[in-house]
Amino acid sequence: MGASLATVEDVSRLFARVAFGATPVDVAQWVGHPYDEVVEHLLSVPAQPPTDLVGGALSDAPSGDPSLAQRSWLEVMRTTQYPLLERMTLLWHGHFATAVAFDGSPTIDDLLRQNATIRRHAMGNFRALLAAMTVDPAMLYWLNGAENTSKKPNENYAREFFELFTLGRSPQVHNEQDVREAARLLTGWTVTGTGAAQFVPARHDAGSKTVLGRRIDNGGPQEYWSLVDLVVGHPVAPRFIASKLVAGLAYVPASTDLLAAPDPLVAAVADALTRSNWDIRTALRVLLLSNDFRYGPPRHVRPPVDLVVAGCKALGITAQDSRTTQALGPMGQLPFQPPNVGGWPVGPAWLSATTMLARYDWGHLLFSASRDHLSVAPPARDLEGWAHQLGMADLSPNTRSALDAYLASRPNAQSEELQEGVLSLLLASPDWMVA
Amino acid sequence: MAGFTRRQFLVGAGSLAGVQLLAPIVTRSGGAVGAADIDPATDSRRRLVVIFLPGGNDGLNTVIPRADVAGAPRRSVYQKVRPNIGYSAGSTKALDRPADHAHELGLNSKLDTLYRLYKDDRVAIVQGVDYPNHNYSHFASQTIWQSGEPDRGPDSGWLGRHLDRAGIAPGELRAVGIGTALPLMLTGARQQGSEIQSLPATHFVDGSSAAAAARHAALTRFATHPADQPVRRLAGQRALEAVTLSGDLAAVPPPKTTTGLAAGLLTARRLLESRLGVEAVFVPQQANYDTHVTQKSQHEKVLNELDNALEAFYFGTLGGQSTGDRAMAAGLASRTLVLIISEFGRRIGENGGAGTDHGAAAPVFLIGPPPGTSTPTLQPGLHGDHPDMGTTTLPADNLLRTTDMRAVYQAVLQGWLGDPDPLYNGVGALPGLFA
Numbered sequence: 001m002g003a004s005l006a007t008v009e010d011v012s013r014l015f016a017r018v019a020f021g022a023t024p025v026d027v028a029q030w031v032g033h034p035y036d037e038v039v040e041h042l043l044s045v046p047a048q049p050p051t052d053l054v055g056g057a058l059s060d061a062p063s064g065d066p067s068l069a070q071r072s073w074l075e076v077m078r079t080t081q082y083p084l085l086e087r088m089t090l091l092w093h094g095h096f097a098t099a100v101a102f103d104g105s106p107t108i109d110d111l112l113r114q115n116a117t118i119r120r121h122a123m124g125n126f127r128a129l130l131a132a133m134t135v136d137p138a139m140l141y142w143l144n145g146a147e148n149t150s151k152k153p154n155e156n157y158a159r160e161f162f163e164l165f166t167l168g169r170s171p172q173v174h175n176e177q178d179v180r181e182a183a184r185l186l187t188g189w190t191v192t193g194t195g196a197a198q199f200v201p202a203r204h205d206a207g208s209k210t211v212l213g214r215r216i217d218n219g220g221p222q223e224y225w226s227l228v229d230l231v232v233g234h235p236v237a238p239r240f241i242a243s244k245l246v247a248g249l250a251y252v253p254a255s256t257d258l259l260a261a262p263d264p265l266v267a268a269v270a271d272a273l274t275r276s277n278w279d280i281r282t283a284l285r286v287l288l289l290s291n292d293f294r295y296g297p298p299r300h301v302r303p304p305v306d307l308v309v310a311g312c313k314a315l316g317i318t319a320q321d322s323r324t325t326q327a328l329g330p331m332g333q334l335p336f337q338p339p340n341v342g343g344w345p346v347g348p349a350w351l352s353a354t355t356m357l358a359r360y361d362w363g364h365l366l367f368s369a370s371r372d373h374l375s376v377a378p379p380a381r382d383l384e385g386w387a388h389q390l391g392m393a394d395l396s397p398n399t400r401s402a403l404d405a406y407l408a409s410r411p412n413a414q415s416e417e418l419q420e421g422v423l424s425l426l427l428a429s430p431d432w433m434v435a
Numbered sequence: 436m437a438g439f440t441r442r443q444f445l446v447g448a449g450s451l452a453g454v455q456l457l458a459p460i461v462t463r464s465g466g467a468v469g470a471a472d473i474d475p476a477t478d479s480r481r482r483l484v485v486i487f488l489p490g491g492n493d494g495l496n497t498v499i500p501r502a503d504v505a506g507a508p509r510r511s512v513y514q515k516v517r518p519n520i521g522y523s524a525g526s527t528k529a530l531d532r533p534a535d536h537a538h539e540l541g542l543n544s545k546l547d548t549l550y551r552l553y554k555d556d557r558v559a560i561v562q563g564v565d566y567p568n569h570n571y572s573h574f575a576s577q578t579i580w581q582s583g584e585p586d587r588g589p590d591s592g593w594l595g596r597h598l599d600r601a602g603i604a605p606g607e608l609r610a611v612g613i614g615t616a617l618p619l620m621l622t623g624a625r626q627q628g629s630e631i632q633s634l635p636a637t638h639f640v641d642g643s644s645a646a647a648a649a650r651h652a653a654l655t656r657f658a659t660h661p662a663d664q665p666v667r668r669l670a671g672q673r674a675l676e677a678v679t680l681s682g683d684l685a686a687v688p689p690p691k692t693t694t695g696l697a698a699g700l701l702t703a704r705r706l707l708e709s710r711l712g713v714e715a716v717f718v719p720q721q722a723n724y725d726t727h728v729t730q731k732s733q734h735e736k737v738l739n740e741l742d743n744a745l746e747a748f749y750f751g752t753l754g755g756q757s758t759g760d761r762a763m764a765a766g767l768a769s770r771t772l773v774l775i776i777s778e779f780g781r782r783i784g785e786n787g788g789a790g791t792d793h794g795a796a797a798p799v800f801l802i803g804p805p806p807g808t809s810t811p812t813l814q815p816g817l818h819g820d821h822p823d824m825g826t827t828t829l830p831a832d833n834l835l836r837t838t839d840m841r842a843v844y845q846a847v848l849q850g851w852l853g854d855p856d857p858l859y860n861g862v863g864a865l866p867g868l869f870a
Contacts, residue, residue, distance in 0.1 A: 143727075144728050144788060144790070147727070147728045147787060147788030148787070151787050152785075152788070153786065154727055154728070154786050154787060154788055155727075155786075155793065156727045156792070159571065159572065159793070163572050163574070164574075169574075169575060179571070251666075256588070297663060297664045297665070297666070297667075298664060298666065298667055299666040301670070330615075330632060330636055332616075340489070340573070342574050347666075348666060349616055351666075351669055351670050351673045352615060352616045352617060352673060353629060353630065353631075353673050353676035353677040354614075354615055354630050354631050354632045354636065354677070355615055355616075356670075357636065357637065357638075357639060357680075360639065360640075360654065360674075360677070361639065361641075365640070396661075396664070396667070398656070398657070398659055398661060399657065402653045402654075402657055403653065405652075405653060406650065406652070406653035409649045409653075410649050421650045421653075424650060425653050428654060429674075430657055430664070430668070430670040430671045431667065433667075433670045434666045434670050
C-alpha cells in the first residue's frame, strides 16, 4: 500500500497533519512519488538535531521575554527543514505540559532549555524522554519536584506522572498508594541556582517503596529510572502513549478502555512502540503509513499553532511578526503557556464558536501582514489558486459555493477587499481547519 | 445589514441578493433561530452564576477553625498539622451569626466582601461537600463536579440536563460559559449552552461594514457542510454559531473592568441584564488554587481576586473605588444565586513546601438575594456538618464527605431553579438550603 504513488490529496493531508501544511513546492516535489518515500522523507531527522535549530533562532530570543521566545519557536516551525520534528516537539510539549511562571520559576529560560531537551528526544526514545522530563528543571519547578523531600513528600509530579504522562485513567491501573510511594521515590531532586537539576541525598527517602505491586529499593540518584522502567513496562503504557500520537496527529480515538477495547490503530501503534523498545520514529512510521491515517473522511482538527504557522508559511510571512502571538492568544494556544498540566485540547474540542471568531480574525491579521508582498497571493476569484497556495488539494463543494456566493455578493468591490475576504474565509473554513 | 442575530438570522440570509436560502440551519442549541426579547426587568425567572475555583481550593484555610468545640479538637489539630500555613484565630473573620457562633469558625481575612454578604444574611456555607469514591485527580474530579454524576460517564453536565428538561426557546441564549470551550456543566443530551471568552472578543475584527457583512454571511454557509464529513460539518456549524453569537451580543455593552475574575463576573452580569433570556452563566477563575508549595501567599492572592470580583459583581466597586460599572440592580439581585465550587479541598496537614496536596471534602458557598426580596430564598449560615479532623495524637489525613455534592445540586435545581432532577433518585436535596 505504501508503495502506491502519492496523490495531491495524500501530500496535502500528510503535510497538513504533521508538517505545518504543504507549500506549492512540497506538492510539486512529492506528488507522484511512492507514498512511503514521502513518509520516510518526513521521518528522516538527524540523530542530533542541528545545533542551529536550537542554538540559533531560539537561543537568540532575548532572555526573559515569553512572547519573543514564542514567536522564535513559531519561526523555527515555519522555516525548518525537519517540520515533523517540530510538530512532535509541540506534541510532547502539550503532553508534558509545562507553563512559564510570570512571577517565579520556571522562567522562560527554563522552558527554552526544556524545549531543547524535548526536541532531542522528540523522535527518539520515549523512555529516555520520560526520564529526562522527570528530572527536567522546568518540570521540577512546575510540578514541585524541587520541593519533594523525604521529610514531607510532595505528590504533585508523582500523580501526573501516572495519570497524564504514562498510564492515563482508562482503565485506572494506579491508586492513591502508588502516588504516595512514587512521590517518596522521587524525593531529593532540586534545581541549582544556575538552573540545573541536582540530586541531594539528604533530601531523598532511602527506604524501599512499593509501586504497582513491585518493590523498589533505594537507588539514590538513579532510582527514578526504576520507576520509569516499571511504568513503561505496564501493558497500558504503550496504548496510552499511542493514543496520544493518534489523537494528536490523526483523530481522537473513540475507545474508552485502552486494554479491553483499544482503537485498532492505537493498538497497532502501541505494538510498534513495544516491539521497538519505545522508538517514537518507528511508531510514527506505522501511524503515517496506516490506511486509517491515509484514507477516510477528514477528521484531524488542526491546532491553532499549526494553523498560524501554516498561514505564515503559505504566504511567506515571518512568524516573528507579533500578529502571530496576537492571534494565538484568543485562539487558546500560546507555546510555553498551556492552560494547565493537562495541556491543550485535541480534536473537536478546538472547534468552539469563540475560537472560531479568532481564527477568522487571524485571516485579517495575516492579510495585513502580507500587504507589502501580495505578489504571492492569487487573484481573489482564482479559488483553485488559493487552495493550492494554502496546501489544500481542492475545495469541498460546500465551501466553494459559500465563496462563490460571497464573490457574487460583492460585484463592484476592489480586488484587495476580495483577496482579504477570500483569505479570511478560507482560514475559517472547515476544509482548512479539518485535514 | 449590521449583522446576524438569532432573531434576525432567517430574514437577513433570505435578503441577500443572488443567494439561495439556507436550509436547514442547525444551531448549537438544536433549536430554530428566532426571537429572544426577554425584558430582564420584568422576567421573573431565577438566575444562577456558578463560579469555579480551579486546582482544588483549600477549604480549611478558607473556613478556619477558631477554637476547639465539644468532642472536636479542630483548632488544636489545625495548629499542630499546619505550623507554617495556619492562621491565628484572631486573624479570621468570625462566622458569628447566632446560629453559627458555637461552631467557632472564621472566614479567611481576604474575603471581605463575602463576609459583608454573610453579615447581610445572604451567604450559605455547606460544609464537607464531596461525592462518593473520591478521585484525587484534578481532571477526573473536575469532570465529576461538572457532570454532577460520580458513577456515570461524563456525557452531560448537571445544568445541561436542566436545559434538556427546561428547553431553550427560539432565540434564547439560556446558558453561557465564559472561556474558550463549552464547559461540560452546560452540555446536555439535546440542549447546550454557548461559550464566549469575553464580550469584546465576541465581535469580528473587521467590524460590520457592508464588506464585512458579506464575509460573515459566507461564514454562515459553512454550516451546510455535508454530514458525511462530520468533523468538518461541526467546524462549519461553529462558524455559524460564531456569527450568531456576535450578532446576539452586539448590543450588550462590555464591562469597564477587563481583567481577572472581576471581568468574567461582570460579563456574567451583563449577560443576565440582557434581553437574551440568560438563565445560567459558568465563570471559571483563571488563577489557580493548586497550592502544593508556598501556599499562604498564593492562596491569599487568589482569594483576594475572588473577593474583589464579588465586590465588582454586586457593588460595582473594587476596594471601595468605582470601577465604572454600576452596582447590581435590586431586581436582578433578588433573582440571582451565586454558587462557588472547586474540584476538591486539600489535605489537613501541610507538606514539606509549606503547601498542601490534593484532598477530598471542602465547603461550598452560595450567595443569595437580600433577605425578604425573594421567595423561595437561600437560608443563610452554616449547613451540614464539619468533617472530622481527628485528634492531636492522631490527626486525620483528609477531610471526608459529610454532604453529597449531588444533594447541593439537587437543592439548587429544585429549590432555586424550580426543576426536579429525576436523575438524582436516591439523593435528595440538602434539606433547609432554600425555604
